[in-house]
Each structure stands twice: as structure tokens, then as C-alpha cells.
Amino acid sequence: MMSNFWSMGGYARYVWPCFGFAGAVLAWNLWAARRLLAGARLRSARALAMAASDAR
Amino acid sequence: MRLSAGRAFALIVHRELCLSFRRPEHLCQPLVFFLIVTTLFPLGLSLQLSQLRDIAPGVLWVAALLSSLLSLDSLFKGDADDGTLEQLALSGQELTLIVVAKTCAHWLVTGLALVVVSPIVATALDIPTAAFATMMLSLALGTLTLSWLGAIGAGLTIGLRRGNVLLSLIVLPLATPLLIFGAAATERAISGASTVGALYFLAALCVFTCTLAPFAATAALRITLE
Amino acid sequence: MWTWFYKLASPPHVYGVAAALMPWLLGGAALAVAYGLIAGLAFAPPDYQQGDAFRMIYVHVPGAILSLTVYMVMAAASAVALVWRIKVGHAVAAASAPIGASFALMALVTGSLWGRPMWGAYWAWDPRLTSELILLFIYIGVMSLRSAFEDPARGDRAAALLAVVGVVNVPIVHFSVVWWNSLHQGATIVKLGTPSMPGSMLWPLLSMWLGFMLFYGAVLCTRVQAEVLNRERQAAWVREAIKS
Numbered sequence: 147m148m149s150n151f152w153s154m155g156g157y158a159r160y161v162w163p164c165f166g167f168a169g170a171v172l173a174w175n176l177w178a179a180r181r182l183l184a185g186a187r188l189r190s191a192r193a194l195a196m197a198a199s200d201a202r
Numbered sequence: 203m204r205l206s207a208g209r210a211f212a213l214i215v216h217r218e219l220c221l222s223f224r225r226p227e228h229l230c231q232p233l234v235f236f237l238i239v240t241t242l243f244p245l246g247l248s249l250q251l252s253q254l255r256d257i258a259p260g261v262l263w264v265a266a267l268l269s270s271l272l273s274l275d276s277l278f279k280g281d282a283d284d285g286t287l288e289q290l291a292l293s294g295q296e297l298t299l300i301v302v303a304k305t306c307a308h309w310l311v312t313g314l315a316l317v318v319v320s321p322i323v324a325t326a327l328d329i330p331t332a333a334f335a336t337m338m339l340s341l342a343l344g345t346l347t348l349s350w351l352g353a354i355g356a357g358l359t360i361g362l363r364r365g366n367v368l369l370s371l372i373v374l375p376l377a378t379p380l381l382i383f384g385a386a387a388t389e390r391a392i393s394g395a396s397t398v399g400a401l402y403f404l405a406a407l408c409v410f411t412c413t414l415a416p417f418a419a420t421a422a423l424r425i426t427l428e
Numbered sequence: 429m430w431t432w433f434y435k436l437a438s439p440p441h442v443y444g445v446a447a448a449l450m451p452w453l454l455g456g457a458a459l460a461v462a463y464g465l466i467a468g469l470a471f472a473p474p475d476y477q478q479g480d481a482f483r484m485i486y487v488h489v490p491g492a493i494l495s496l497t498v499y500m501v502m503a504a505a506s507a508v509a510l511v512w513r514i515k516v517g518h519a520v521a522a523a524s525a526p527i528g529a530s531f532a533l534m535a536l537v538t539g540s541l542w543g544r545p546m547w548g549a550y551w552a553w554d555p556r557l558t559s560e561l562i563l564l565f566i567y568i569g570v571m572s573l574r575s576a577f578e579d580p581a582r583g584d585r586a587a588a589l590l591a592v593v594g595v596v597n598v599p600i601v602h603f604s605v606v607w608w609n610s611l612h613q614g615a616t617i618v619k620l621g622t623p624s625m626p627g628s629m630l631w632p633l634l635s636m637w638l639g640f641m642l643f644y645g646a647v648l649c650t651r652v653q654a655e656v657l658n659r660e661r662q663a664a665w666v667r668e669a670i671k672s
Binding site for chain 2: 510562565566568569572573576577582585586589592593594596597600601603604605607608
């Protein structure tokens with residue numbers, strides 16, 4: 147029953163890479179967006195710190 | 203003193219044509235490129251003359267698109283670099299009028315020239331003489347449309363260092379309908395089928411682009427010039 | 429009259445809303461995708477012609493639809509940003525482009541994996557695949573143009589204009605590719621997603637589509653926060669916003 151599911155009627159070579167790639171794209175999206183936001187926050191924090199030290 | 207729009211248009215076109223004819227090598231280079239590319243295809247494919255006719259429309263059109271792209275870079279660049287474009291923009295004439303005049307002049311010295319030499323290439327590619335009229339008409343419509351798409355792209359990439367590559371990247375995907383309908387018209391003319399459908403589509407694209415692209419190209423110039 | 433509109437589109441407001449919405453959208457996306465995957469992979473019956481290979485449409489079709497939807501969002505945001513000079517519009521457009529490009533790539537790769545057993549080749553010049561490829565090129569053009577300018581504000585406006593020009597062109601490209609294909613090939617292409625699909629096949633597909641939409645919303649929220657911060661680095665509200 148389970149092996150039947152994994153073999154996908156003989157199309158396992160195509161079906162699983164297909165879903166795997168789709169999952170990878172979704173994961174990349176999440177990762178890249180988080181990294182972008184982290185970078186932006188870091189740069190903003192630095193810019194604010196610089197401005198604060200200039201003001202002093 | 204402010205010139206009338208028609209007079210300003212004529213002056214700009216005249217100036218562009220003068221500049222082009224004073225530098226005949228610039229005029230010839232895209233045409234020579236067109237000839238070279240069309241020569242390379244048969245050499246790379248080592249075909250019989252009879253098979254050449256099958257790939258001829260595609261080769262002709264891809265080469266025409268690429269050689270038109272080569273010259274697009276210079277559409278605004280020279281005038282933007284030496285400040286002429288800013289002077290024109292400040293002259294009190296509509297910027298759209300200037301864009302239309304420059305693009306029309308550009309088409310006359312590149313697109314129309316390409317149409318004129320295309321029979322030579324067509325002969326080399328074994329396209330029958332009966333198909334020349336359709337081929338030249340389709341090339342005229344296609345290069346005019348491409349000049350307008352290119353005016354948008356050239357306007358957007360004026361100040362950029364590697365603008366030429368980016369210009370191709372922007373314009374070529376937008377030009378795929380031209381390639382499809384243009385090559386189809388030529389192909390059908392060769393095989394003797396009705397070319398009306400493809401030519402109508404090309405003409406429709408041309409009218410559509412000529413109507414809207416001037417405004418887009420003006421907006422592009424405003425973004426990059428200001 | 430338009431003040432509420434500007435207030436709605438003010439960077440601090442958008443930043444806060446995006447931060448608050450993001451977990452809900454992501455949670456909804458996870459639920460919808462989980463249902464779609466389980467029902468689509470395990471419970472939907474195999475197609476009578478394509479067998480189990482048809483299950484690939486559960487990621488291919490939503491990916492393809494999303495690549496177009498994201499383009500529409502990007503073009504609409506660009507138009508708003510150009511016409512009313514609303515900076516947040518540029519942030520939404522800039523945030524959407526890479527997401528849309530990734531969905532277009534997903535549609536292409538999953539489509540060619542589906543094509544191998546169905547057409548016997550990884551790539552066929554099918555009109556939908558071809559126009560998807562050209563859509564990907566347009567996305568790449570928009571992204572390259574934005575990053576080519578040293579002045580980010582100018583890059584934003586140039587890319588916005590190109591996105592608006594592209595939105596006029598995308599249907600023309602699709603139509604011309606369909607016309608070209610009908611000229612060269614018979615109707616050998618198996619239609620995907622025909623409306624006569626039975627419910628047990630259709631519901632998982634709709635659920636996957638909803639899940640992808642919500643996922644786009646969630647990623648958009650995170651990216652918009654970043655784009656807004658990058659455009660407003662020195663603004664007073666940023667100090668409060670990044671403290672949390």
C-alpha cells in the first residue's frame with residue numbers, strides 16, 4: 147500500500163522531483179525574504195546608531 | 203522665438219539625418235552585421251540550398267532584430283552625453299515631439315536601410331523573388347515597431363554603464379510577437395500561402411505601438427534625465 | 429479627500445500591518461497547502477489518461493497562475509507608485525518581482541518534468557510554457573533594470589515603467605505564441621485543468637492555489653518590510669519599528 151503510494155504508478159521519477167523542486171522554491175522564498183529583512187534591520191540600526199553618535 | 207511643432211519636428215529629423223550621413227560607417231555597421239549574421243547561419247548548419255529556404259525566414263528575422271538592437275543604443279546616448287538632449291528638452295517644445303522625431307529619424311537610417319538591403323540577403327538565403335514584396339513590407343512594419351519598443355528601452359537605460367546588454371534584455375522579450383508574425387508572413391509568402399493574417403497582426407502591433415510607445419518613451423526619458 | 433489613502437500607504441503603517449499580517453498568512457498557507465498535498469497526492473484518484481503523473485498539476489498550475497497574479501500585482505503597484513508618487517508602491521513592486529520570478533521558474537521546471545512522460549521530452553514548444561519562459565525573461569529584465577541604477581529612487585521609477593509596459597505586452601506575447609503554435613503543431617497538447625475535473629481532483633487544486641496565494645502574501649509582507657526599511661533608513665519611526 148505504502149510502496150504503491152511512493153511509486154506513483156511508475157511516475158515516481160517525475161512526480162517526486164517535481165514536488166521537491168516546488169518545495170525548494172517555497173523554502174527559498176521564505177529564507178531569502180527573512181535574510182533580506184534581517185539585513186535591512188541591521189543596516190537601519192547601524193544608520194540610527196551613526197546618526198545618534200553624530201548628534202552627540 | 204518658439205517654433206511651430208511641425209517645423210521643430212522637421213528640423214530635428216533633418217539634424218539626425220545629417221549627423222548620420224556625415225558618419226557613413228555608423229550607418230553601414232548594422233547593415234554589415236545583418237549580412238554577416240545571415241552568412242554565419244548557413245555556414246554553421248551546412249545545409250543544402252533547398253533546405254536553406256525552410257530556415258530562411260527565421261534567420262532573416264532574427265538577424266534583423268539583432269542588427270536593429272545594435273543601433274538602438276545610439277538613439278539617445280550621443281545626445282544625452284553631450285547635453286544636446288537636455289537642451290532640446292528645455293527648448294519649450296513637447297518632449298514627446300522630440301522623442302517622436304528622433305525615433306522616426308532613427309528608423310529611417312536603420313530600419314528602412316535594412317529593408318532596402320534585405321533583398322540581397324534574401325537572395326543569398328534562396329527566398330524566391332515573388333516573396334520579396336511581402337518580406338520587405340513585414341520587415342518595414344517590424345523594424346518600425348522595434349524602433350518604438352527600443353525607444354522605451356533606450357530611454358530607460360541612457361545613463362547606465364552596461365546599458366547595451368540591459369537594453370537587449372529588456373527589449374527582446376517584448377519583441378517576440380514581431381519575430382513570430384514577421385517570420386510567419388515571410389514563410390507563408392515563400393510557400394505561396396495567404397499572408398494577409400500575419401501582415402494584419404504585424405500592422406496592428408505597429409499601429410498599437412506607435413500610438414502608445416511615444417508616451418512611454420517620454421516618461422522613460424523624464425525618469426532618467428531629471 | 430485622498431488623505432486617508434496616503435495615510436494607508438504611509439511607510440510606518442504599512443510596516444506595522446505587514447508585520448502583523450505575516451504569521452496569519454503563513455499559517456493559512458501552511459494549512460491550505462497541507463490539505464492540498466495530502467488530498468492531492470494520496471486521495472485524489474489517478475487520471476484515466478495520465479495516471480499518477482497528473483498529480484504534478486497540484487504545484488504546476490498554482491505556480492503558473494501565481495506567476496501571472498504576482499506580475500499583475502507588481503504592475504498595479506508600479507502604476508500607483510508612478511501616478512501618485514507613493515513610495516510604498518515601489519516597495520511592493522520591488523518585493524514582488526523576485527517572488528514572481530521564482531514562481532515562473534517553478535512553473536517551468538515542474539512543467540518540463542510533467543512533459544517528459546507526457547510528451548517524451550523535457551521541453552516542448554507548448555504555447556503556455558513558451559510564454560511562461562518569456563514572462564520569466566521580463567521579470568529578469570525588470571529586476572536587472574532596478575538594480576542597474578546607482579540612485580535607488582531612479583531605479584524604482586525605471587523598473588516601474590518597464591513593469592507597466594510589460595503588462596500591456598504579456599497578453600500580446602501569449603496570444604502570438606498561441607497563434608504561432610497553432611500554425612506549427614496540431615492539437616497534440618493535452619489540456620491541463622479542464623473544467624470537467626471531478627471534485628476529488630479539483631478541491632485539492634483550489635486549496636493549493638489558495639495556499640500559494642497566502643504564501644505569496646506572507647513572503648510579500650516580509651519583503652515589503654525590508655524594502656520599506658531600505659527606503660526609509662533615517663526616518664524617525666524606524667527606531668521604534670526595529671526595536672521589537
